[in-house]
Amino acid sequence: MSAAALSVRDLSWSPGRGTDTLLHPTSFTLGAGRVLGIVGPNGAGKTTLLRLLYRFNRPLTGQVCLDDTDIWGLSARAVAQQIAAVLQEQPSDFALTIGEIVALGRTPYRRGFAGNTGSRDQEIIDQALARLDLHGLANRHLGTLSGGERQRVMVARALAQEPRLLILDEPTNHLDIRHQLEVLDLIRNLPLTIVTSLHDLNLAAGVCDDILLLRAGETIGFGPPDQVLSEAAVSDAFQVTARRERLAPSNAGHLTFHLPNKEPHI
Numbered sequence: 001m002s003a004a005a006l007s008v009r010d011l012s013w014s015p016g017r018g019t020d021t022l023l024h025p026t027s028f029t030l031g032a033g034r035v036l037g038i039v040g041p042n043g044a045g046k047t048t049l050l051r052l053l054y055r056f057n058r059p060l061t062g063q064v065c066l067d068d069t070d071i072w073g074l075s076a077r078a079v080a081q082q083i084a085a086v087l088q089e090q091p092s093d094f095a096l097t098i099g100e101i102v103a104l105g106r107t108p109y110r111r112g113f114a115g116n117t118g119s120r121d122q123e124i125i126d127q128a129l130a131r132l133d134l135h136g137l138a139n140r141h142l143g144t145l146s147g148g149e150r151q152r153v154m155v156a157r158a159l160a161q162e163p164r165l166l167i168l169d170e171p172t173n174h175l176d177i178r179h180q181l182e183v184l185d186l187i188r189n190l191p192l193t194i195v196t197s198l199h200d201l202n203l204a205a206g207v208c209d210d211i212l213l214l215r216a217g218e219t220i221g222f223g224p225p226d227q228v229l230s231e232a233a234v235s236d237a238f239q240v241t242a243r244r245e246r247l248a249p250s251n252a253g254h255l256t257f258h259l260p261n262k263e264p265h266i
């Protein structure tokens with residue numbers, strides 16, 4: 001498993017001819033092993049961009065390249081061996097056990113219909129279950145799990161896929177504070193290139209090397225969190241008044257928000 005460099009050039013998308021452009025031409029590069037957070041208000045185009053990155057939607061213009069190879073020049077199977085995505089939609093494989101669902105991550109590596117599970121496959125599946133603290137649940141059916149447990153199952157399945165680029169759409173949704181911290185810690189420490197959308201700007205600043213700030217399908221910032229998530233840019237993008245404060249004793253930056261002309265809320 002080795003991380004891939006990601007480069008996005010003039011990438012744009014609209015749902016069809018004559019419809020509004022939901023993502024305007026966007027370009028950025030992300031070095032192998034870096035973590036990119038995509039942030040922006042509801043409807044900004046975060047999910048739209050992610051769908052282009054995992055080759056669900058074909059670009060209107062531009063390219064998505066992994067180590068300089070356009071992902072549309074690869075077979076679907078080759079893409080599945082390099083890119084895994086954990087999406088917001090809840091899975092519906094309720095009758096499968098957790099072990100079986102995580103094993104689905106090995107599908108892109110199987111040959112033929114029978115596609116027996118090799119010993120290495122089982123080792124990888126076990127590692128993924130362990131990383132997400134799911135061993136105790138391996139024989140449970142998905143339908144009996146809480147929302148947060150299901151979310152961890154989906155991350156484990158993605159890891160079993162051994163991707164070089166991992167895409168996460170709001171991975172902390174449904175997770176309590178401890179499991180949020182665990183998933184973020186995992187993200188920080190995985191030897192993969194990661195692109196994740198996140199609503200919580202402070203969490204994003206804490207876990208991401210780079211931030212891409214979107215508003216109405218336009219990139220309004222790309223770079224290190226402290227630069228992109230300035231008071232002015234956040235206030236403008238989210239239509240709030242944002243302030244950057246310093247937390248004691250770490251002196252780390254922390255954004256607080258309030259509605260213009262109202263008392264602060266955190």
Ligand SMILES: Nc1ncnc2c1ncn2[C@@H]1O[C@H](COP(=O)(O)OP(=O)(O)OP(=O)(O)O)[C@@H](O)[C@H]1O
Nearest residue numbers: 015022040041042043044045046047048049197214
């Ligand atoms: N297939 C589609 N056809 C028409 N409009 C679409 C389509 N997909 C997305 N949109 C619209 O594009 C805009 C961007 O949607 P997207 O889901 O990318 O936003 P987002 O930043 O992920 O939002 P949220 O934070 O609410 O999840 C929204 O206004 C959405 O309604």
